[in-house]
Amino acid sequence: MATKYDAVIIGGGHNGLVTACYLARANWKVLVLERRYIVGGACVSEETFPGYKVSTAAYVNSLFRPEIIRDLRLRDFGFDVYERDPSSFTPFDDGRYLMLGPDHDMCLREIAKFSVNDARRYPEYEKMLERVASVVEPTLIQVPPDVLHPGLGDLFRMAPMAKAARKLGPALGEAIEVLTGPARPILDRWFESEQLKGTLATDAIIGAFASPSMPGPAYVLFHHVMGETNGKRGVWCYVKGGMGGLTQALARSAVASGVEIRTDVEVERILVSDGQVSGVATKAGDEFHASRVASSVDCNLTFTKMLDPASLPQDFIDAIRRIDYSSASMKINVALDALPNFTACPGTTAGPQHHGTIHLCPDQDYIERGYDNAKYGEPSREPIVECTIPSAVDPTVAPPGKHLMSMFVQYAPYALKHGTWDERKDEFADRCFDVVERYAPGFKRSVNARQVLSPVDLERTFNLTGGNIFQGSMALHQLFAFRPVPGYAGYRTPVRGLYLCGAASHPGGGVMGAAGWNAARVMLNR
Numbered sequence: 001m002a003t004k005y006d007a008v009i010i011g012g013g014h015n016g017l018v019t020a021c022y023l024a025r026a027n028w029k030v031l032v033l034e035r036r037y038i039v040g041g042a043c044v045s046e047e048t049f050p051g052y053k054v055s056t057a058a059y060v061n062s063l064f065r066p067e068i069i070r071d072l073r074l075r076d077f078g079f080d081v082y083e084r085d086p087s088s089f090t091p092f093d094d095g096r097y098l099m100l101g102p103d104h105d106m107c108l109r110e111i112a113k114f115s116v117n118d119a120r121r122y123p124e125y126e127k128m129l130e131r132v133a134s135v136v137e138p139t140l141i142q143v144p145p146d147v148l149h150p151g152l153g154d155l156f157r158m159a160p161m162a163k164a165a166r167k168l169g170p171a172l173g174e175a176i177e178v179l180t181g182p183a184r185p186i187l188d189r190w191f192e193s194e195q196l197k198g199t200l201a202t203d204a205i206i207g208a209f210a211s212p213s214m215p216g217p218a219y220v221l222f223h224h225v226m227g228e229t230n231g232k233r234g235v236w237c238y239v240k241g242g243m244g245g246l247t248q249a250l251a252r253s254a255v256a257s258g259v260e261i262r263t264d265v266e267v268e269r270i271l272v273s274d275g276q277v278s279g280v281a282t283k284a285g286d287e288f289h290a291s292r293v294a295s296s297v298d299c300n301l302t303f304t305k306m307l308d309p310a311s312l313p314q315d316f317i318d319a320i321r322r323i324d325y326s327s328a329s330m331k332i333n334v335a336l337d338a339l340p341n342f343t344a345c346p347g348t349t350a351g352p353q354h355h356g357t358i359h360l361c362p363d364q365d366y367i368e369r370g371y372d373n374a375k376y377g378e379p380s381r382e383p384i385v386e387c388t389i390p391s392a393v394d395p396t397v398a399p400p401g402k403h404l405m406s407m408f409v410q411y412a413p414y415a416l417k418h419g420t421w422d423e424r425k426d427e428f429a430d431r432c433f434d435v436v437e438r439y440a441p442g443f444k445r446s447v448n449a450r451q452v453l454s455p456v457d458l459e460r461t462f463n464l465t466g467g468n469i470f471q472g473s474m475a476l477h478q479l480f481a482f483r484p485v486p487g488y489a490g491y492r493t494p495v496r497g498l499y500l501c502g503a504a505s506h507p508g509g510g511v512m513g514a515a516g517w518n519a520a521r522v523m524l525n526r
């Protein structure tokens, strides 16, 4: 006889685990089914190299909701963080560098090395972003309204946004530009030094298959003023033991609340009878029955693979098929025998240059050229490389004396014009290593082992359609009331009892836990 649960969660990524925890705390009998051998999804630590804790995909945190950390007592279950100060280091060919971080005075001194005018304007720029963030941030933990069939409740849900927008007053126009427009004209208007603009622009393009001069990426600009670490706004952190430190704590909290977690179980079909969900069937042929199922997997897989699309309303499935999964991100994890010794800021013991994100991208034109290659189906001739070295602050992620580097690389278009990623990824990884070597001679000699995850590998490993790191692009037409598709942003789906609880739904990608938490509240009718 098949076991019966109050809810089955498809996927044990951080959002699926958050949903499971909140449901179990309301005394629901909950089962989480995870396809991989380990929970965590794209927020995971793995022993890819012996003795290392590698954050295979996501590598830095600040967006995870503090309310969830408190509610689920994650610190009691082992969650801990290291603040990043400084948060970024950009070396340049002329031997100079730019360092930014939470220390305001340091930022101004650093920016003034390149432009005194920019240093004068920077505080006002940050205030502008904070004003926009103050409108956007409260919406992250809000269930978006149904814009197709608005009822009274939906109008109530829009009211706080309207109030916040009114508070912005004349700044509303600028806020709309940040939310919808390209990053480049904004940065060009505020600043004159390419060194500062290039560093800020790399933040804007993370995970997007777009250049800074295209509409959309500006939205990500203010991610760096959002979120918090230890109550400090805008401060990003490394999770102790890698990003899996968070999801392992979530899993412990879930189990303590009575959640059953099964790994190595792939859900193949969502079972439906008379328009009502009744459970799931696994690839191994098992069935688990429940009158509520929450999928933390992307919409393409949930609605076109696990369900029969013909059983869904045509306009809904058409909208699902329009979701943009394009991607051009690649991840390389590297085991190092030594820290990189940067020409612009020499040192082989851990220093401030190793603590934050190391941006290897001299200016905005460099990004544009990289994008130009990718839009024609070629990996960037000169890739934009963002490195982090968590072992410089967290001794638990690498064996003594060794180091771990994570490289987030753009642009690596999922659809190549020539060849396959399996054939070409090593040659492209070599090109990325050349970029690091240019700023830190000797780097290549210090490499002990590497894991290269092309967009196709990201798709295979994490079941992410198109290798899109956010389960669907974060362009404005796919955010808030339009995520995943208009009319279904409230975590419910056309199938009664079937919910969405992952990054495919509002507020989208990033390790926030908000989608999982919001979905749980909807399921619990709270």
Ligand SMILES: Cc1cc2nc3c(=O)[nH]c(=O)nc-3n(C[C@H](O)[C@H](O)[C@H](O)COP(=O)(O)OP(=O)(O)OC[C@H]3O[C@@H](n4cnc5c(N)ncnc54)[C@H](O)[C@@H]3O)c2cc1C
Binding pocket: 010, 011, 012, 013, 014, 015, 016, 033, 034, 035, 036, 039, 040, 041, 042, 043, 056, 057, 058, 059, 060, 061, 062, 063, 265, 266, 267, 268, 296, 297, 329, 330, 331, 458, 461, 462, 463, 468, 469, 470, 471, 501, 502, 503, 504, 508, 509, 510, 511, 512, 515
């Ligand atoms: C390379 C990369 C780098 C990133 N860097 C950052 C970063 O530094 N900071 C940040 O905040 N965000 C980052 N992100 C984004 C962030 O990691 C994701 O948005 C977030 O982890 C999504 O969490 P989720 O729980 O919604 O979904 P996922 O993490 O995608 O979890 C879904 C889970 O479902 C499982 N699954 C899939 N199909 C099935 C099935 N059929 N049956 C059972 N289980 C299934 C998957 O194995 C997975 O565990 C990055 C993402 C990637 C890929």
